[in-house]
Amino acid sequence: MPHYTAIVTLLAVLLHFLLATRVPVARAKFGVQLPATTGHPDFERVFRVHMNTLEWMPIFLPLLWLCAIYFNDGAAALLGLVWIGGRVLYFTGYSQAVEKRTPGFFIQAMACVLLLIGAIVGIVRNF
Amino acid sequence: MPHYTAIVTLLAVLLHFLLATRVPVARAKFGVQLPATTGHPDFERVFRVHMNTLEWMPIFLPLLWLCAIYFNDGAAALLGLVWIGGRVLYFTGYSQAVEKRTPGFFIQAMACVLLLIGAIVGIVRNF
Amino acid sequence: MPHYTAIVTLLAVLLHFLLATRVPVARAKFGVQLPATTGHPDFERVFRVHMNTLEWMPIFLPLLWLCAIYFNDGAAALLGLVWIGGRVLYFTGYSQAVEKRTPGFFIQAMACVLLLIGAIVGIVRNF
Numbered sequence: 411m412p413h414y415t416a417i418v419t420l421l422a423v424l425l426h427f428l429l430a431t432r433v434p435v436a437r438a439k440f441g442v443q444l445p446a447t448t449g450h451p452d453f454e455r456v457f458r459v460h461m462n463t464l465e466w467m468p469i470f471l472p473l474l475w476l477c478a479i480y481f482n483d484g485a486a487a488l489l490g491l492v493w494i495g496g497r498v499l500y501f502t503g504y505s506q507a508v509e510k511r512t513p514g515f516f517i518q519a520m521a522c523v524l525l526l527i528g529a530i531v532g533i534v535r536n537f
Numbered sequence: 538m539p540h541y542t543a544i545v546t547l548l549a550v551l552l553h554f555l556l557a558t559r560v561p562v563a564r565a566k567f568g569v570q571l572p573a574t575t576g577h578p579d580f581e582r583v584f585r586v587h588m589n590t591l592e593w594m595p596i597f598l599p600l601l602w603l604c605a606i607y608f609n610d611g612a613a614a615l616l617g618l619v620w621i622g623g624r625v626l627y628f629t630g631y632s633q634a635v636e637k638r639t640p641g642f643f644i645q646a647m648a649c650v651l652l653l654i655g656a657i658v659g660i661v662r663n664f
Numbered sequence: 665m666p667h668y669t670a671i672v673t674l675l676a677v678l679l680h681f682l683l684a685t686r687v688p689v690a691r692a693k694f695g696v697q698l699p700a701t702t703g704h705p706d707f708e709r710v711f712r713v714h715m716n717t718l719e720w721m722p723i724f725l726p727l728l729w730l731c732a733i734y735f736n737d738g739a740a741a742l743l744g745l746v747w748i749g750g751r752v753l754y755f756t757g758y759s760q761a762v763e764k765r766t767p768g769f770f771i772q773a774m775a776c777v778l779l780l781i782g783a784i785v786g787i788v789r790n791f
Contacts, residue, residue, distance in 0.1 A: 533670050536665060
């Protein structure tokens, strides 16, 4: 069983949940009432961090687990931690300004590329 | 193989699909044309139910399966049913008014917390 | 191990990523600045393709894998390819006009229905 990847999955799920909780906080702070999702740029950037992370969950989680199962648990878990770190940086950057989202985004995208390569190598090797 | 969790997963996927079908119904009823996602509060609340459920799918499904694999199939499946029940209540409440979304939301969030605890206990025990 | 389904999962994840990259391209083309998600119907349709695919990922991926694990790897992978084909058609159609999204949407929905049937048959047979 890929124990390390299981732990990293829990951490990624918790991060996704924490980013979700930033949205109602930003609603209160910038006066954007439910069910609206627009109205203030500072709110919209926090909302977009959560949405973009949501968009990447079905990219990240399948790659993470295919890499863990077909290639290596420890390697997948390590790249998963890099992805989480990139996502945290993306959140802190994007919350400040649109252009500050780039470094974190790049890191988490690179982690996914490496997970993809690991998954491909693993699947080819297992055939 | 975690049979019960597999069945509950099918039910959760079907619920997610059913909530998605409520969106075009609300579009027709409240006159919000595609591709817009705003324009009428009654439509926007139904749209938000679907979106919020989508946001929680990558929280719920990984926790459900980690709990099933590392802890116990039956316990995970039972909590999954509680989650589905909470989501149904969230839909019926939120469709009526913003403040009526709270009880269902709380139930499904508690189910996820218990799944998380089950997953952590299971992973620690398996090390 | 369901090798074919693993490969189709990678293809589906890559498609989801490619559809995501269409959004910033449409932003530039139709002059919709981040973090806005509305402002030009041509942009909004491309945005909706990506969102709708995101909405279907937690329907498609669980059904694909339950069908692969409980029923048959090859059958699940084949239906997964049909789903990807339907999604490509949905993208090319919806990018042109709202009403041209229907054929691709129907194909990918039918692929999911067959995956669901495969999963149910497989789970029942394994009890």
